[in-house]
Amino acid sequence: MAQFIIIIDTSIMNVAITALARDLNTDIQSIQLAIALYSLVMASLLVTGGKIGDIIGMKKTFIIGTIIFGLGTSIAALSVNVLMLMIGWSVIEGIAAALMLPGVFALVLIIYEGRERAISFGVIGAMAAVGAALGPIIGGFLTTYYTWRWAFAMELIVVVAILASSHRLMESEIDKRTRLDNVGVCLSSVGLAGIVFGIVNGIIYLIGFGLIILIIFALWLKRQELKKKMPLIRLALFKNRQFVSGFLTDGLESLALAGVLFCMPVFLQKGLGYTAFETGVALLPLSIAVFVISFATAPLGHKIAPKYLVQVGIIFMAIGAFLIRDVISMHVTNMELLPGLAIFGIGLGLMLAQLSNITLSPVKEEERGEATGVAETTKALGTSLGTAIVGAVLIASLFSGLAIGVQQSTVLDDSLKVEITRGLVDNTKHMEEEAIDNELLKLPKESIDELEVILDNAFIRATEFAFDAIIVCCIFCFIVSFFMRKRKL
Missing domain, CATH: 1.20.1250.20 (MFS general substrate transporter like domains)
Known part of the structure; x- marks a missing residue:
């Protein structure tokens, strides 16, 4: 159970x-x-x-x-x-x-x-x-x-x-x-956390930090054994x-x-x-x-x-x-x-x-x-x-596909593409049902339809x-x- x-x-x-x-x-x-x-x-x-x-x-x-x-x-x-x-x-x-x-x-x-x-x-x-x-x-x-x-x-x-x-x-x-081994517990926990948080947030140096800490952890284990202590x-x-x-x-x-x-x-x-x-x-x-x-x-x-x-x-x-x-x-x-x-x-x-x-x-x-x-x-x-x-x-x-799709679109207004991309990404992040909140932008129907196509293609590729x-x-x-x-x- x-x-x-x-x-x-x-x-x-x-x-x-x-x-x-x-x-x-x-x-x-x-x-x-x-x-x-x-x-x-x-x-x-x-x-x-x-x-x-x-x-x-x-x-x-x-x-x-x-x-x-x-x-x-x-x-x-x-x-x-x-x-x-x-x-x-x-x-x-x-x-x-x-x-x-x-x-x-x-x-x-x-x-x-x-x-x-x-x-x-x-x-x-x-x-x-x-x-x-x-x-x-x-x-x-x-x-x-x-x-x-x-x-x-x-x-x-x-x-x-x-x-x-x-x-x-x-x-x-x-x-x-x-x-x-309290030191070993801390080193292993910090090292693993650095790697995972680095991957989730796309922070390369955090991944590197985690790997370095894990190497130090391995050296610490070796040290403990050489000193006849329990690692x-x-x-x-x-x-x-x-x-x-x-x-x-x-x-x-x-x-x-x-x-x-x-x-x-x-x-x-x-x-x-x-x-x-x-x-x-x-x-x-x-x-x-x-x-x-x-x-x-x-x-x-x-x-x-x-x-x-x-x-x-x-x-x-x-x-x-x-x-x-x-x-x-x-x-x-x-x-x-x-x-x-x-x-x-x-x-x-x-x-x-x-x-x-x-x-x-x-x-x-x-x-x-x-x-x-x-x-x-x-x-x-x-x-x-x-x-x-x-x-x-x-x-x-997904987010890069959305940005590329908006920028390459010939249907969307060029002057609004930055705002459209931001709105599209934000709604997708928050798992909203609509592709974009259109209250401020007031996009025409063909633009909304275009955004749905862009979103669909981005989801498929992602x-x-x-x-x-x-x-x-x-x-x-x-x-x-x-x-x-x-x-x-």
């Missing part, structure tokens, strides 16, 4: 982008930042969450995280502006998820072995798939017919159910030698080829999925005028495919080398992304989108059922807490970067560019997967 609400959290919000921008009086870039920030906070603190679990016990850490999650979702439900949403959802829920997730995987490693462990990891992947499947529909239904605030209220009910059943969990062994992450972990290739593949898969779940709702709602519920229905083929395939293929890793299942999944994801890109137009129907979305979902389901087991099974018992943290950090960072990178490609391409980025991500993911070992689990 914990995996379920953490995954459903993001998928619900993706289909509510238009409503969030309208209700909180903000723009699409602020909502993009809120979505990216949620995953970033989680990514920054997951290793820390794993360490805290080693120090005080995974069960206790998990319960504390669940309580904090309940607090965050309550604040998010009551948000009156985007800042309050970021505090409740992006920050507090992100911290909570960082405490909960390491416990989910570590407790499976403690309780199960062999085939049962493989099936258990498959079930966790399937629960992620359930969240991904139900999120767009639940979020879309609540947003369209009630309010997105009820989605957060629903999560609070799940939190209560988790706490009520938490007595059944076994406590992990507490390592009294483990200490929290935040043991560098020996990164000598395990199966572990490294597993978490990198998982991170790239998350990047591709986050890109799809950000750009498709923007295109469907702003481009085609879909409601949040209609967006959820349009994405249903992807959701159902992920749900069915992840459940059906969970035990296969015991019979077929999981590496091959993952690679087939990556190929399906790339084909699905290409098919979606190929049919993008302002007249595309749900039936035309169905094959690409379903194939992408099949590929994702194959990967979700296997990757956690591939990544964490080869890790030594004493390294499981931080290994889980590293793996989930990479996955969350992939989600954050997917929203940031693919979102940045979509938004930058969405195509976004899917180009997703396909490139799948290619990188496929290359990394070759470093996995072929053994069955």
Whole structure:
């Protein structure tokens, strides 16, 4: 259930982008930042969450995280502006998820072995798939017919159910030698934040700053080990080829999925005028495919080398992304989108059922807490970067397409083109239904019709560019997967 609400959290919000921008009086870039920030906070603190679990016990850490999650979702439900949403959802829920997730995987490693462990990891992947499947529909239904605030209220009910059943969990062994590396926590958090914020806002020097801080973080880890002190992450972990290739593949898969779940709702709602519920229905083929395939293929890793299942999944994801890109137009129907979305979902389901087991099974018992943290950090960072990178490609391409379209138009009045461009971009940022507020400009009908054509063409090209980025991500993911070992689990 914990995996379920953490995954459903993001998928619900993706289909509510238009409503969030309208209700909180903000723009699409602020909502993009809120979505990216949620995953970033989680990514920054997951290793820390794993360490805290080693120090005080995974069960206790998990319960504390669940309580904090309940607090965050309550604040998010009551948000009156985007800042309050970021505090409740992006920050507090992100911290909570960082405490909960390491416990989910570590407790499976403690309780199960062999085939049962493989099936258990498959079930966790399937629960992620359930969240991904139900999120767009639940979020879309609540947003369209009630309010997105009820989605957060629903999560609070799940939190209560988790706490009520938490007595059944076994406590992990507490390592009294483990200490929290506070300097390492600060360096890793600042470095990751610099990179993601730099990408979202298009600030190159901020990305460079983040990379420099992460290099300093790596040197700090080496220093801690040379001084025989406990680092935040043991560098020996990164000598395990199966572990490294597993978490990198998982991170790239998350990047591709986050890109799809950000750009498709923007295109469907702003481009085609879909409601949040209609967006959820349009994405249903992807959701159902992920749900069915992840459940059906969970035990296969015991019979077929999981590496091959993952690679087939990556190929399906790339084909699905290409098919979606190929049919993008302002007249595309749900039936035309169905094959690409379903194939992408099949590929994702194959990967979700296997990757956690591939990544964490080869890790030594004493390294499981931080290994889980590293793996989930990479996955969350992939989600954050997917929203940031693919979102940045979509938004930058869209706004540049609007500006170029206006400047090249022979229908629009040259003396008004600067104001028209500003108005067009501003309305698109705020996900307004009309192409432009015409009260001040008083444009003739042929000019308004021309703006609609410019907006349509810009949306098509921007969405195509976004899917180009997703396909490139799948290619990188496929290359990394070759470093996995072929053994069955």
